[in-house]
Structures are given as structure tokens and as C-alpha cells.
């Protein structure tokens with residue numbers, strides 16, 4: 001059994017993917033061109049926003065978003081410590097300081113209540129992460145942002161297509177960022193990312209920054225210092241095929257999550273994922289909590305069931321952030337979560353037999369312990 005089976009996914013759409021790849025090879029237009037432009041339009045339409053800009057990765061999407069907002073040395077950006085390193089790394093790479101706020105224990109997302117007390121005159125933006133495929137509490141976050149005139153950049157790397165009161169992930173803040181890392185719900189066959197927005201000025205600025213600040217009108221006229229961050233045509237062509245399946249795949253993930261919920265609720269001390277009111281969860285990860293996490297993971301490993309711990313460390317405890325001088329105990333919910341979380345295999349192609357086996361072994365573990 002695999003934690004994620006990308007081969008099974010490829011096999012299910014092989015004909016269409018191979019045709020798309022062949023189309024790009026035949027055209028030999030590898031950078032920019034129609035495939036990238038069409039994919040950008042399709043993602044914009046899927047999300048219901050005006051602008052979508054393809055970039056090199058989810059990390060670059062976040063970095064260029066902060067750059068476009070003018071985040072720089074001396075600024076502070078408030079984010080969650082319970083996320084992938086890139087979320088906070090990009091803040092540092094802009095010269096700014098990450099300021100962590102604790103999470104809600106039920107959704108693992110940034111807790112709006114813990115944000116307000118952290119705002120200083122240096123605070124420029126809030127960077128919520130929609131972890132595991134469920135959006136953070138955007139109404140509350142936007143209220144705070146409006147009150148203190150802060151920008152909001154949504155890290156929607158794990159949440160493409162998820163909704164909050166019928167609004168898609170990435171469309172509520174000033175900018176939304178996606179990752180097309182292969183294991184994400186919409187995964188490329190390499191690196192890729194995208195920024196979405198309704199703000200024309202920001203969209204234009206990002207287009208400049210992602211292409212060396214080159215004037216769209218005159219070649220070799222560079223208006224600002226930017227970088228090279230491109231989504232290439234091969235990835236765009238592949239992602240165009242996959243985007244057509246994304247909603248179906250998300251529904252299938254939700255079905256599997258539902259099946260886990262029904263069967264694991266009440267087993268031992270397991271807490272199944274909570275979906276908050278008004279939100280849809282795309283289950284990038286299906287993450288349970290149990291105090292016996294390490295023993296359960298070991299037991300499942302012996303039964304050849306792969307599981308993952310997202311995340312084993314809260315960012316405030318990472319050696320790379322030692323200079324921020326946070327201490328053990330500063331983020332109690334994040335510290336509690338990292339000891340209890342366990343992500344189980346979930347993907348559209350996960351077979352019922354495999355899922356039943358996983359459930360059976362989890363039940364067996366708790367009967368024995």
C-alpha cells in the first residue's frame with residue numbers, strides 16, 4: 001500500500017496526459033505560450049477571480065506575493081507555526097520577520113483570536129494557511145485585517161477548490177497562492193505554482209517581478225529587479241488535463257474521509273477531522289488525533305500501512321528560526337497537535353479494500369491497547 005499513489009492517477013488519465021505532452025513537444029514552445037495562458041485563464045475561471053499568474057512553485061507564489069505587496073526589512077508578517085517551512089521562509093527571504101500565532105486545535109488553522117494581540121506598528125500582513133484542505137476562519141481574519149489595514153495573503157497550497165461560505169480558497173485575501181507540487185491535490189509532473197487575485201495592479205506587478213521586471217511592451221527594457229519564476233508549458237498542459245478532474249477527485253477524497261469518519265469515530269481516543277460550518281474540505285490530508293500516536297504509527301507500519309506526521313515540529317522550534325527566540329510553551333495548541341496528529345492514506349484512487357484494511361488495523365490496535 002502507498003501513502004499516495006500517483007501512478008494509479010496517471011494510469012487513469014494516461015491517454016489525455018500523453019496527448020497533452022505530445023502537443024507541447026510537437027509545438028516545441030516550452031516557455032510561456034498558449035498552454036500557460038489558457039491554464040491561467042482556466043484556473044481564474046475555476047476560482048472565480050480576474051487574474052491568475054503561473055509561477056515556478058508554491059514557494060515562489062508566496063514570495064512574489066509578499067514582494068508585490070512591498071513587504072521588506074523592518075516589516076512583520078503574522079502567520080501560523082503549524083505549516084510547511086516555506087510559509088514562514090518566504091517572509092524571511094523578503095527581509096521581514098515572521099510572527100507566529102497559535103492555531104485552533106480543531107482545524108489546525110491559525111486562530112484569529114491569537115492574531116490581534118500580536119499586531120504592532122510594523123505588522124504589514126497576515127498569512128493564513130488553509131491546512132490539510134480546509135480554509136482558515138477568513139471572516140474573522142479579514143475583519144482584523146480591515147481594522148488594522150493589513151494585507152492578507154492566503155497560503156492555499158493545500159486547498160485549491162476548498163470553499164468558505166461559497167468562496168474559493170485564495171479569493172478572499174489580497175492574493176491567493178497555490179502549489180502544483182506533485183503530491184498536492186492538483187499536482188504537476190515537476191514544480192509549479194500560481195497566484196490569483198482580483199487586484200489588477202498587484203497582478204501586473206507580479207507579472208513584472210516573475211519575469212526580471214521586463215516591460216511587457218519593450219523587450220530588454222527592465223523596469224524593476226525581478227526574478228525568473230515560470231510555470232512551464234509542459235506542466236501547464238498536464239495541469240490543464242488534471243484541472244478538469246479536480247472537482248471529481250475532491251468529491252472522491254471527501255467520500256473516503258466520510259468513510260473513515262464513520263468507522264473511526266469512537267475508536268479509542270481518536271478525534272476525527274472537524275469540518276467547520278460553512279466550509280468544504282478537500283482533504284489534501286486526512287489527519288486524526290490520538291494520544292497514542294507514536295505507538296499507533298509503529299503498529300500500522302508493521303502492518304505495512306504507511307502514515308505521515310504533518311508536522312513533527314512547530315516552526316517556532318525549528319533550528320532555522322532559533323534567532324526569533326521563541327520558547328517551548330509559546331504555542332500550546334501547535335505543540336499539542338504535533339504530538340497527536342497522524343495523517344492516513346487518502347487519495348481518489350484509494351481502494352475500498354485498502355481503506356477497510358487500514359480501519360480494521362486501527363481498530364485492532366485500540367482493542368489491544
Ligand SMILES: *Cc1c(COP(=O)(O)O)cnc(C)c1O
Nearest residue numbers: 057058059084086157179180181
Ligand atoms: C507545498 C506547500 C508550500 C510550497 O509549495 P512548493 O510548490 O513545494 O514550493 C507552501 N505552503 C504549504 C502549506 C504547502 O503545503
